[in-house]
Amino acid sequence: MDSPDVTDQRRETGLRTRTRLRDAALDLLAERGEDGVTLRELTDAAGANVSAVSYHFGSLKALCDAAIEDALEHYLDAQHEALSELGPESTVEALAAAFASPMIRALATGGRDLAVMRIVARAGIDPPGGWDRLAARFDGVRADVLTVLKANVPGVKDQELLFRTRCVAGMMNWLVLAPIGSELRSKSEKQLERLLVPVIAGAFSGAS
Amino acid sequence: MDSPDVTDQRRETGLRTRTRLRDAALDLLAERGEDGVTLRELTDAAGANVSAVSYHFGSLKALCDAAIEDALEHYLDAQHEALSELGPESTVEALAAAFASPMIRALATGGRDLAVMRIVARAGIDPPGGWDRLAARFDGVRADVLTVLKANVPGVKDQELLFRTRCVAGMMNWLVLAPIGSELRSKSEKQLERLLVPVIAGAFSGAS
DNA sequence: AAAGCGTTCAAGCATCTGATTGACTAACCG
DNA sequence: CGGTTAGTCAATCAGATGCTTGAACGCTTT
Numbered sequence: 001m002d003s004p005d006v007t008d009q010r011r012e013t014g015l016r017t018r019t020r021l022r023d024a025a026l027d028l029l030a031e032r033g034e035d036g037v038t039l040r041e042l043t044d045a046a047g048a049n050v051s052a053v054s055y056h057f058g059s060l061k062a063l064c065d066a067a068i069e070d071a072l073e074h075y076l077d078a079q080h081e082a083l084s085e086l087g088p089e090s091t092v093e094a095l096a097a098a099f100a101s102p103m104i105r106a107l108a109t110g111g112r113d114l115a116v117m118r119i120v121a122r123a124g125i126d127p128p129g130g131w132d133r134l135a136a137r138f139d140g141v142r143a144d145v146l147t148v149l150k151a152n153v154p155g156v157k158d159q160e161l162l163f164r165t166r167c168v169a170g171m172m173n174w175l176v177l178a179p180i181g182s183e184l185r186s187k188s189e190k191q192l193e194r195l196l197v198p199v200i201a202g203a204f205s206g207a208s
Numbered sequence: 209m210d211s212p213d214v215t216d217q218r219r220e221t222g223l224r225t226r227t228r229l230r231d232a233a234l235d236l237l238a239e240r241g242e243d244g245v246t247l248r249e250l251t252d253a254a255g256a257n258v259s260a261v262s263y264h265f266g267s268l269k270a271l272c273d274a275a276i277e278d279a280l281e282h283y284l285d286a287q288h289e290a291l292s293e294l295g296p297e298s299t300v301e302a303l304a305a306a307f308a309s310p311m312i313r314a315l316a317t318g319g320r321d322l323a324v325m326r327i328v329a330r331a332g333i334d335p336p337g338g339w340d341r342l343a344a345r346f347d348g349v350r351a352d353v354l355t356v357l358k359a360n361v362p363g364v365k366d367q368e369l370l371f372r373t374r375c376v377a378g379m380m381n382w383l384v385l386a387p388i389g390s391e392l393r394s395k396s397e398k399q400l401e402r403l404l405v406p407v408i409a410g411a412f413s414g415a416s
Numbered sequence: 417a418a419a420g421c422g423t424t425c426a427a428g429c430a431t432c433t434g435a436t437t438g439a440c441t442a443a444c445c446g
Numbered sequence: 447c448g449g450t451t452a453g454t455c456a457a458t459c460a461g462a463t464g465c466t467t468g469a470a471c472g473c474t475t476t
């Protein structure tokens with residue numbers, strides 16, 4: 001049996017390239033999407049040999065799937081946490097701010113957080129392999145939103161409120177993916193919130 | 209000099225394959241995006257030889273560019289026409305209905321109209337070559353929307369209203385591209401309008 | 417009939433794709 | 447020291463990619 005406590009220098013360097021590969025995959029996936037990631041470009045960006053991908057992940061697709069799944073999980077955690085700090089009797093504006101907070105933070109922070117956000121957005125268009133397991137979690141988030149929405153937007157059927165939630169999520173994804181996202185990156189979190197919350201809350205509530 | 213009135217059967221069959229290639233490109237571009245279109249798949253779908261693309265369009269990219277430009281122009285015409293029937297003192301709901309009408313019609317009609325719509329949506333994420341010429345027309349459409357919006361949503365800066373317009377456009381593009389679009393296709397124009405207009409109008413107006 | 421022309425076609429090209437192989441290094445262990 | 451193992455690497459593979467070529471086809475014109 002292995003003794004993982006002992007620092008085996010060989011395994012340590014292996015883990016390092018493994019991480020570099022995963023990070024490079026994250027960046028490339030965010031920029032070009034799953035079909036746009038090539039083995040050479042990935043390994044060049046990671047400073048690794050082509051065969052390192054097969055060695056550490058089995059295949060390029062397996063690496064991409066793992067990176068995408070990590071990104072989705074990471075985003076779901078952030079959004080669930082933001083929503084869970086919300087009481088069931090919050091205002092629609094507070095709901096909008098919470099719902100958008102992971103995206104706003106990603107835009108303001110940039111770097112790998114933004115890459116994660118863009119991967120999430122792309123996954124909304126092209127559902128990756130093994131989507132079923134994560135779809136349930138997305139449904140859960142939408143259910144959390146619905147709870148607050150039902151108390152604040154009366155006279156609208158649940159099904160329609162759920163549709164509005166998906167519309168809002170799609171709008172946020174779009175802002176991250178489209179060229180306008182580059183313009184938004186130069187703004188602070190406060191500015192982004194002031195800009196986005198009225199639109200999102202308005203979409204949730206329906207026409208004034 | 210040629211006499212174009214005379215039906216030269218050779219040129220006629222040539223035009224047919226040219227059209228078939230363009231239509232096949234439209235369908236494939238809508239489904240897979242520009243990078244997902246391969247020469248063999250395209251020519252197989254069109255029932256043509258690979259070299260037909262080079263002969264008629266110069267290159268695969270040129271064919272895709274032409275098809276995308278056609279789609280964008282077609283969509284801009286439809287949207288501009290819908291907006292021009294709007295008086296400058298219309299309600300936000302009427303503006304929302306007009307703004308979304310090309311998309312709603314495409315969803316209800318399906319077929320090539322929907323393909324055009326999806327190509328437009330993809331172009332919003334990955335601007336195609338020669339985008340500059342068309343960007344001005346999109347700015348024009350947004351200016352039309354702004355005119356109506358300024359009269360109905362007081363106390364909000366033009367810059368912010370323009371941002372909301374881009375948010376709404378992005379949301380619509382998303383709905384067409386994401387898997388939820390398949391669900392929407394089973395609905396009638398009336399149903400789609402009833403579902404979409406409140407969300408769009410709400411996003412335009414801001415939080416209730 | 418014969419030459420001209422627009423179009424189509426199978427075959428082939430260079431390049432890039434993801435993946436595999438076997439040799440090689442270096443760290444670990446007895 | 448010798449044997450084992452984890453990891454890296456250059457070389458190579460088969461397949462797919464976009465594109466070109468030269469020949470052939472069939473209609474049009476003279």
